[in-house]
Amino acid sequence: MFLKRCHREKNGRSHAYWALVESYRTERGPRHRVVAYLGANPEKEEATPPADPSIRHYQPALFGEQPEQVAEVDTANVGVERIREFGAEWIGLEMLRRLRLLDWAEQILPSGREDIPWPVMAAVLVLCRFCRPSSELRIAEQFYEQTALADLLGVPATKVNDDRLYRALDHLLPAKAALEAHLKERLGELFCLQYDLLLYDVTSTYFEGEAEANDLAQRGYSRDNRPDCKQVCIGLVVTREGLPLGYELFAGNTADVTTVERMVTTMESRYGRADRIWAMDRGMASEANLNFLRQGRRYIIGTPKTMLRQFERQLLDGGWRCIRPDLEVKLCPAPEGGEVFVLCRSGARREKEDAMLERFAGRIEKGLQRLEQSCAARTLRQTVVAHRVGALLARNSRAARLFQVIYETDSRGACRLRWYRDEQYRQWTALSNGAYLLRSNVTDWSERELWEAYIHLTDAEEAFRIQKTELRLRPVWHQKTERVEAHILVCFLAFVLWKTLEQTAKAAGLGDSCRKILDELATIRTVDVVMKTRRGQTIRRRCVTRPTEHQAILLQHLKIRLPAQLRVTECSQDFKKPIIAAQGVMASYPP
Numbered sequence: 001m002f003l004k005r006c007h008r009e010k011n012g013r014s015h016a017y018w019a020l021v022e023s024y025r026t027e028r029g030p031r032h033r034v035v036a037y038l039g040a041n042p043e044k045e046e047a048t049p050p051a052d053p054s055i056r057h058y059q060p061a062l063f064g065e066q067p068e069q070v071a072e073v074d075t076a077n078v079g080v081e082r083i084r085e086f087g088a089e090w091i092g093l094e095m096l097r098r099l100r101l102l103d104w105a106e107q108i109l110p111s112g113r114e115d116i117p118w119p120v121m122a123a124v125l126v127l128c129r130f131c132r133p134s135s136e137l138r139i140a141e142q143f144y145e146q147t148a149l150a151d152l153l154g155v156p157a158t159k160v161n162d163d164r165l166y167r168a169l170d171h172l173l174p175a176k177a178a179l180e181a182h183l184k185e186r187l188g189e190l191f192c193l194q195y196d197l198l199l200y201d202v203t204s205t206y207f208e209g210e211a212e213a214n215d216l217a218q219r220g221y222s223r224d225n226r227p228d229c230k231q232v233c234i235g236l237v238v239t240r241e242g243l244p245l246g247y248e249l250f251a252g253n254t255a256d257v258t259t260v261e262r263m264v265t266t267m268e269s270r271y272g273r274a275d276r277i278w279a280m281d282r283g284m285a286s287e288a289n290l291n292f293l294r295q296g297r298r299y300i301i302g303t304p305k306t307m308l309r310q311f312e313r314q315l316l317d318g319g320w321r322c323i324r325p326d327l328e329v330k331l332c333p334a335p336e337g338g339e340v341f342v343l344c345r346s347g348a349r350r351e352k353e354d355a356m357l358e359r360f361a362g363r364i365e366k367g368l369q370r371l372e373q374s375c376a377a378r379t380l381r382q383t384v385v386a387h388r389v390g391a392l393l394a395r396n397s398r399a400a401r402l403f404q405v406i407y408e409t410d411s412r413g414a415c416r417l418r419w420y421r422d423e424q425y426r427q428w429t430a431l432s433n434g435a436y437l438l439r440s441n442v443t444d445w446s447e448r449e450l451w452e453a454y455i456h457l458t459d460a461e462e463a464f465r466i467q468k469t470e471l472r473l474r475p476v477w478h479q480k481t482e483r484v485e486a487h488i489l490v491c492f493l494a495f496v497l498w499k500t501l502e503q504t505a506k507a508a509g510l511g512d513s514c515r516k517i518l519d520e521l522a523t524i525r526t527v528d529v530v531m532k533t534r535r536g537q538t539i540r541r542r543c544v545t546r547p548t549e550h551q552a553i554l555l556q557h558l559k560i561r562l563p564a565q566l567r568v569t570e571c572s573q574d575f576k577k578p579i580i581a582a583q584g585v586m587a588s589y590p591p
Helices: 053-058 087-099 101-108 118-131 136-146 149-153 162-191 260-271 287-293 305-316 347-377 382-395 397-402 423-432 447-455 457-470 481-507 514-521 549-558
Strands: 002-010 013-026 029-038 073-085 197-206 231-239 244-251 277-280 298-302 321-324 327-333 340-346 403-409 415-421 435-440 525-533 538-544
Touching: 002 514, 013 549, 073 087, 087 101, 087 118, 087 149, 087 162, 087 481, 087 514, 101 118, 101 162, 118 136, 118 149, 118 162, 118 481, 136 149, 136 162, 162 244, 162 260, 162 481, 197 260, 197 457, 231 260, 231 457, 231 481, 244 260, 244 481, 260 287, 277 447, 287 298, 298 447, 305 327, 305 340, 305 423, 305 435, 321 447, 327 447, 340 347, 340 447, 347 382, 347 397, 347 403, 347 415, 382 397, 382 403, 382 415, 397 403, 397 423, 435 447, 447 457, 457 481, 481 514, 481 549, 514 549
Parallel strands: 197 277, 277 298
Antiparallel strands: 002 013, 013 029, 073 525, 197 231, 231 244, 298 435, 321 327, 327 340, 340 435, 403 415, 525 538
């Protein structure tokens, strides 16, 4: 679902509202339908809080010892200065506050003689990754001074440099395990999470550079289509809502199937075994892993495509149950008992696999025809022809088994080529395309419940997409092992903020358009309004731009309130601890 801006003219006035739109498939293609209309609710609107009078304390010389409440302003000398980005940063801080991360970090991260506390510098890293992902150097040289974070965090721009940001990474990394435990408890409180189903998947992210100082940086199967680069693998565990529970790093050449035991034992040592169900894709399926999971654990796991051969009769028989349009499932008890298999058949998946098979088969057929013509036109040895055929089949391996190739050699040693399509294999692909098989030792669930639990693995895949695309997890520019681990931890924390905002939006009836909300609110700015009085004095007010009608609707549904003014801090280069009020209004600082 996504949000769409709307306007309506009524009684000579333009009214703004949002439409929550859902995309769905039909026989004629994808279509949209409106789920709900979202506008301002006057009954729920709260009065805008008055400007904090203590803001005058930071400008005691404006009007003398007893500042006037009213002053004559020279309208010819009114201007604005110091425009800063505010909206996305304020949203990020609000998510940090709801997760109580700053309070937690103050108790956990070490404190010493540093000018800026490490929890605050860690917050800078996470907020910048959440709002506008970039390197530590770019944060220090450009991003930080373009935002209102100096006002919100109380850290002057002159105090933010790349060296301090790198040291913040070093102090944050040792708290990883405690941080994940805190987030698990806090997310559970905020969204009433049930940790009965855990979803596990693995991805990879690649490096720029040789990464010679990092033992984890190895070449392996790249999900990013960058086999030329070294990489690390990341195993992530999420809940059925897609909220992260924890992650672990593995060497870049680690096979998915070898990560299961370490990941499961790590999560169990941290949160206990309880009665959880582990859902994994077919890349984790091995007899060793299944034996490990059977030791008091429950699982739902995909199976290799080749295992469908054992269920050919069930594919032909009836008894299918339709649980969604174009999706059928069938429950098949295991012959040995103790397990069940779920046969699934999707019409859309079948169309996709049929089209892919025909595309690759067409390439092989054209290649074989050209080779056949080459053999007829000139003398080619069988070894040369076999090598070319093997290369052709390897490039189009999905349809390689559909063809049978015969080599014949004449008296001169010249090779002749004949080929045909394997009718038996073609019949099997016509039967099995669009079908897949799940296995589980959860025998008290229906086939529908098992399939719905397994399909939640798309939430883990979506988590990787958000981290790589929206939060720019890749590529990794750090070279030291500890810095790489800390970089991924910062991306993980930014992803937690993202999912917190997404879940808050869902609860508010705004769908899951986190990117739309951030882009919409990111246009809110802070500006310094500078006014000259008739007495020759200067009044400076740091104000937050008034939200548009559409922005106000989003803020109202999210229950987030913006401050009307911020304090002016140019006169001081010292760090002052920020205090964020519970209602989202900047509280007064101690003078």
